[in-house]
Amino acid sequence: MPVAHPEPQDARVIAHIDMDCFYVQVEQRKQPELRGKPAAVIQYNSWKGGALIAVGYEARAFGVKRSMRGDEAKKVCPDIQLIQVPVARDKSDLTLYRDAGSEVVAVLARKGRCERASIDEVYLDITDVATSMLLENPPEVLESVDEEVLKSHILGVNKDDRDQKQMVKEWLCRNDADNHDKLLACGAIIVAKLRKEVLTVTEFTCSAGIAHNKMLAKLASGMHKPAQQTVVPSASINELLASLPVKKMKQLGGKLGASLESDLGVHNVGDLLQFSEEKLQNHYGVNTGTWLWNVARGMSGEEVKGRILPKSQGCGKTFPGPRALRTIESVEHWLGALCEELSDRVESDLKQNKRVAQTLTLHARAYKVDDSESQKKFPSKSCPLRYGSAKLHEDARKLFESALREYMGIYGTDKQAVAGGNNWRIIGLSVAATNILATPQGVTSITKFFSTSNPPSSSSLECDRNIQESISFSTPSGCEAATLDMDHTLDMDQELGQPSSSNEETIHLGDKDTGGLHQPSSSGGWVYKYDEIDSSVLKELPLEIQEEVRRNLQPQKRAKKAGTGSGIARYFTPIKK
Numbered sequence: 001m002p003v004a005h006p007e008p009q010d011a012r013v014i015a016h017i018d019m020d021c022f023y024v025q026v027e028q029r030k031q032p033e034l035r036g037k038p039a040a041v042i043q044y045n046s047w048k049g050g051a052l053i054a055v056g057y058e059a060r061a062f063g064v065k066r067s068m069r070g071d072e073a074k075k076v077c078p079d080i081q082l083i084q085v086p087v088a089r090d091k092s093d094l095t096l097y098r099d100a101g102s103e104v105v106a107v108l109a110r111k112g113r114c115e116r117a118s119i120d121e122v123y124l125d126i127t128d129v130a131t132s133m134l135l136e137n138p139p140e141v142l143e144s145v146d147e148e149v150l151k152s153h154i155l156g157v158n159k160d161d162r163d164q165k166q167m168v169k170e171w172l173c174r175n176d177a178d179n180h181d182k183l184l185a186c187g188a189i190i191v192a193k194l195r196k197e198v199l200t201v202t203e204f205t206c207s208a209g210i211a212h213n214k215m216l217a218k219l220a221s222g223m224h225k226p227a228q229q230t231v232v233p234s235a236s237i238n239e240l241l242a243s244l245p246v247k248k249m250k251q252l253g254g255k256l257g258a259s260l261e262s263d264l265g266v267h268n269v270g271d272l273l274q275f276s277e278e279k280l281q282n283h284y285g286v287n288t289g290t291w292l293w294n295v296a297r298g299m300s301g302e303e304v305k306g307r308i309l310p311k312s313q314g315c316g317k318t319f320p321g322p323r324a325l326r327t328i329e330s331v332e333h334w335l336g337a338l339c340e341e342l343s344d345r346v347e348s349d350l351k352q353n354k355r356v357a358q359t360l361t362l363h364a365r366a367y368k369v370d371d372s373e374s375q376k377k378f379p380s381k382s383c384p385l386r387y388g389s390a391k392l393h394e395d396a397r398k399l400f401e402s403a404l405r406e407y408m409g410i411y412g413t414d415k416q417a418v419a420g421g422n423n424w425r426i427i428g429l430s431v432a433a434t435n436i437l438a439t440p441q442g443v444t445s446i447t448k449f450f451s452t453s454n455p456p457s458s459s460s461l462e463c464d465r466n467i468q469e470s471i472s473f474s475t476p477s478g479c480e481a482a483t484l485d486m487d488h489t490l491d492m493d494q495e496l497g498q499p500s501s502s503n504e505e506t507i508h509l510g511d512k513d514t515g516g517l518h519q520p521s522s523s524g525g526w527v528y529k530y531d532e533i534d535s536s537v538l539k540e541l542p543l544e545i546q547e548e549v550r551r552n553l554q555p556q557k558r559a560k561k562a563g564t565g566s567g568i569a570r571y572f573t574p575i576k577k
Ligand code: DCP
Pocket: 018, 019, 020, 021, 022, 023, 024, 053, 054, 055, 119, 120, 225, 226, 487, 488, 489
């Protein structure tokens, strides 16, 4: 569930930059003869011409939509060029797009604190550079304003018979504007320049939203596309939210959105304004209630995080309809392919960015053959991550088997029992490397990193170890354990204004030989290291559990024995050596 962040005292200038029809642009750069032509990128499977995952603006003009398949797109736009996503190991290979996204980030990160939010989206905090500009070279003293800036859309600046560019110029250069608007005007000038730089360096166009916080900037960036920018002055926030359907905001989707609609009759975000904070808290709890109250007013204190590398690396694959996996062997086969890719990616992250992934997580989507109505989720499982694709594969296999047993309610360990009578189908499978940490400066090899951070008995990544079943935990809100964008942009969290890892986090403590998360004590019990529990994960726990974590899991304090006590022990059950 979303949590409110306190609004900062001083005005900030935040930009959200979103690439236009990104995969299509990447393909058009590779094949310039496709430029200006209707085009779309499709997934490699050939059913009905493949699934469209990115549609160029020329094709959109013909009515082509992402929800279509290739055959349908051809019907509405016979000249459309359908470009197949690169394939490796029988699945989509997004390296080309990921690298192209990194090129964009490299340009943008020069100007301010930069948070890469997805494969093609970036938040920028340009408060400092906008403030300097306002002091040294404010818009009102500019002799001329660049054409690109004049094409900006300023929300609330009504179009009338006058020249739109002239009105934008007047708004940008008002000397009677308040400080907030003046900062946004500087932001508009800075972002327009940045977008031009992105185009020059990468050949890609992008769109942008410029506002005082991430939430509003994100809403604005999609309002005028492609290759345009939209500014949200404070005075127009109410107008913007009044007509914004709740479902357009990602974190208001799902159960929360449905409940807002049915219980409170809220259709647009602005409808929330009629409810007091107390009333919203009564309905949705203290945190979410306050968060909703703030959202209704366009308030969101969430910071731009200063992160240009992905928080996690993941790869997955869906197996829809008749392609659902039905044997352990087929699952193992696909886990092998996924682990090979994941291995390549964590190795290259280690080499290029000196970052080490600590946790391997397996997610799957499944159903039971004789129980299609069942809502039971396939549990996500995690364990310490060992480098090398064979080890990843071995560990992922064990995680899968353990999850499958739990899913099917089977407690035996023989092969037949593990297979669960093959009474299940897997329709989505993914592996992710999370908890990625920078290696401390001066540490040059992964082995050294671990041998300095752990006692020798548990340090070596090379030593084989048995995976004990990890305790896996879906968020207490009951949200889906894993909402995966299979085959797409699994390496990114695409949340907006929401605490990171809200829906997908699994907590996993209690493995033997952890390579970093927690360590055996001299007496053979297990010691949790409180400061290594991801704080965003901690925040997702019920309040009483959070308190118990803080009380009981002090640094280096012995954990309770498995199964003893209530509360936290239910989630973090240590395994004795
Ligand atoms: N993508 C994907 N599968 C999806 C959605 C998106 O593989 N279901 C990929 C292809 C897109 C890229 O992610 O090019 C970025 O997604 P966006 O939603 O930002 O869409 P586009 O960039 O394609 O278009 P727009 O200009 O509307 O942002």
